[in-house]
Amino acid sequence: xxxxxxxxxxxxxxxxxxxxxxxxxxxxxxxxxxxxxxxxxxxxxxxxxxxxxxxxxxxxxxxxxxxxxxxxxxxxxxxxxxxxxxxxxxxxxxxxxxxxxxxxxxxxxxxxxxxxxxxxxxxxxxxxxxxxxxxxxxxxxxxxxxxxxxxxxxxxxxxxxxxxxxxxxxxxxxxxxxxxxxxxxxxxxxxxxxxxxxxxxxx
Amino acid sequence: xxxxxxxxxxxxxxxxxxxxxxxxxxxxxxxxxxxxxxxxxxxxxxxxxxxxxxxxxxxxxxxxxxxxxxxxxxxxxxxxxxxxxxxxxxxxxxxxxxxxxxxxxxxxxxxxxxxxxxxxxxxxxxxxxxxxxxxxxxxxxxxxxxxxxxxxxxxxxxxxxxxxxxxxxxxxxxxxxxxxxxxxxxxxxxxxxxxxxxxxxxxxxxxxxxxxxxxxxxxxxxxxxxxxxxxxxxxxxxxxxxxxxxxxxxxxxxxxxxxxxxxxxxxxxxxxxxxxxxxxxxxxxxxxxxxxxxxxxxxxxxx
Numbered sequence: 001x002x003x004x005x006x007x008x009x010x011x012x013x014x015x016x017x018x019x020x021x022x023x024x025x026x027x028x029x030x031x032x033x034x035x036x037x038x039x040x041x042x043x044x045x046x047x048x049x050x051x052x053x054x055x056x057x058x059x060x061x062x063x064x065x066x067x068x069x070x071x072x073x074x075x076x077x078x079x080x081x082x083x084x085x086x087x088x089x090x091x092x093x094x095x096x097x098x099x100x101x102x103x104x105x106x107x108x109x110x111x112x113x114x115x116x117x118x119x120x121x122x123x124x125x126x127x128x129x130x131x132x133x134x135x136x137x138x139x140x141x142x143x144x145x146x147x148x149x150x151x152x153x154x155x156x157x158x159x160x161x162x163x164x165x166x167x168x169x170x171x172x173x174x175x176x177x178x179x180x181x182x183x184x185x186x187x188x189x190x191x192x193x194x195x196x197x198x199x200x201x202x203x
Numbered sequence: 204x205x206x207x208x209x210x211x212x213x214x215x216x217x218x219x220x221x222x223x224x225x226x227x228x229x230x231x232x233x234x235x236x237x238x239x240x241x242x243x244x245x246x247x248x249x250x251x252x253x254x255x256x257x258x259x260x261x262x263x264x265x266x267x268x269x270x271x272x273x274x275x276x277x278x279x280x281x282x283x284x285x286x287x288x289x290x291x292x293x294x295x296x297x298x299x300x301x302x303x304x305x306x307x308x309x310x311x312x313x314x315x316x317x318x319x320x321x322x323x324x325x326x327x328x329x330x331x332x333x334x335x336x337x338x339x340x341x342x343x344x345x346x347x348x349x350x351x352x353x354x355x356x357x358x359x360x361x362x363x364x365x366x367x368x369x370x371x372x373x374x375x376x377x378x379x380x381x382x383x384x385x386x387x388x389x390x391x392x393x394x395x396x397x398x399x400x401x402x403x404x405x406x407x408x409x410x411x412x413x414x415x416x417x418x419x420x421x422x423x424x425x426x427x428x429x430x431x432x433x434x435x436x437x438x439x440x441x442x443x444x445x446x447x448x449x450x451x452x453x454x455x456x457x458x459x460x461x462x463x464x465x466x467x468x469x470x471x472x473x474x475x476x477x478x479x480x481x482x483x484x485x486x487x488x489x490x491x492x493x494x495x496x497x498x499x500x501x502x503x504x505x506x
Contacts, residue, residue: 017393042395054390056383063379070380071395119394 001159002166002190002200003176009159010051012176013125016157017041017048028123043071047121051128053112057101061092064100064111068118078118085114088144106137113144123155124148130162138162142169163200167191175200218348220465226354227423228461229361233416234431234438235445235453236368237409242447244385244405245297247308251315252413253435255292257428258319259285259410260417261327264334264426274337278418282411289410293403301399323428334421357419364415365454368408372450381405433479437464440482444489446499455498460485 003009015022018038026034033041042048056064065085069078086093089110095103103111109129116124129145130138142165149156149169160166167173170187175196183196190196234252241249249255263281266272272280296315300307338356342349372378384391384401392398413431420434441460445452463485464478471477489496 019389019393038389038392039395039397042393048393050390050393054387054393056387056390058386059379059383063383066376066379067383067391067394067396070376070383115394 001157001174001176002161002163002196004199006178007176008179009176010127011179013048013050013127013157013159016125017046019048042119045120045122046125047116047119047123048125049112049116049127049129051131053108055100055103055108055111057099059100060096061098061100061103061111062096064115065092065096065118068115072118072120077120081118081120085117088117088147089114106133106141109133109137109141110144113141113148117148117152117154121154123157126156126158128159128161130160130165138165142166145169163196164191167201215348216469217466219350220469221462222348222350222354222358224462224465225458226357226361226461227465228441228458229358229365230416230420230434230457231437231441231460232454232457233361233364233412233419234434235441235457236365236450237412237416238438238442239447239450239453240368240405240409240412242442243450244381244402245305245308247305247312248439248442248447249315249409250309250312250435251319252409253431253438254316254319254323254428255285255289255410256413256417257430258323259288259414260334260421260426260430261323263414263418264327264332264421267335274335278337278415281414281418285414286407286411288407290403290407292410293406297402297406298399301402320428327428329428332426334418334426336422338422353423357423360415360419364412368412368450371408377404436479437461437482440486443486443496446496449496449498452496452498456496 001009001012011020014020016026016028016033018033018036018041022034024034025032028044028046031044033044033046036044038048056067059067065082069081072078091107092111092114100108100111113126113129126145129141133141145156145158146169148154158166158170167187167190173185173187173190174181175183175190183190183193185193191201234256237252237256238248241247241252259281262284263277266277266280267274292315296311297308300311336353338351338353340351340353342351343355344350372382380391380396381401381404383394384396384398385405388398391401416434416438417431421430424430437460438457441456442453443456444459445454445456460482464481467481468478493499
């Protein structure tokens, strides 16, 4: 989902996860989730990585990960998923005891992704994962997001300012303008769209 | 020879006072911990903490007196009742005003203070009642230092409570969820944590810890509706001294206050009456030097 500042991208995500009151209807998996509290939305399989990554700064890296799986009862499954997460992020196992506040911005974003994965979500909401990160780190994050989408079969709703990388990764894309969808189509279609190119890709 | 004896006696005297101080300090520490548990979740002090503890101690007294149950059965039963009672108070009284400004919450806990003080008086009266001690008061001598089983018992109970609380918060999933809910309510909700219930559990837990404190204080003083008022004051001192947002600080603060008060009360002439003043002096002194308390975080906010 693309759009200028103030177009309502973050608000859309917050509406889905129940953080703001909404009119109209929001349906997930055929059932209405409008007006449901954030914790109940999360329990239905929607994992929201908010702007600013939601790092539990005073807690250790491991505790952050454990909070991702805090509602699950399947010990064996959690262990498997944790190993999977360590495959995505091989730097993590050595630094489990570190306070999350000491991680770099890119590492905190990876931690947020890892924690969200441990929730075993059906839908992952990502709010500007590339914000404030160095270009190489952004590339790494996008690679992982795409991998999560393909290998873990998790649907991802990605909000991005970084239009080029986002459109390349997305199967469907939307441009939001003051609360309305102005353009939609496949990622490729939007990347070719004249208006989108001028406004968001800058050529 | 005479001076040597005197020196030896006074060293033993000091050790004795320190042990006594740790014993009473453990009581302050328990109640201080109860205060900190709620402070972490709500950023406000629960002024009713002491009166809630008194109320539950009266329940324990009734179980002991009317049902003639043994102390070590009444003890866990009261803790469980206190836990449920704390959860109930949060659900009924605090929940409707969960997002109210801190001052509103302070007023509500002051209101609860008055209510529980009045209720204790209404139900059990203002007559001073003896509360049986679970520990023999006979002295024992270790290396020439005279101690009582009671002091050692108090230290033991406080230590067990504090270790259990620490284990709960550092080693269990629920403890982790409660910490997360207190520190990061928004993000915790996005992770599926029912933050409101975590707060209720926090109230239950702190009421339970307070009940332990009450049942340990009552035997060494006497039971009346004002039982915990001076203890609460020292617990405040302890919590502020240690850092109001730090459980470890509450414990360290409690023991420090206990030992200091015991030493001051014994060795400073006429200081027995000045203990309260002394408590406030400590608060003021610490706040001047370290506004965050000994173990607390200095409050830094990005604006």
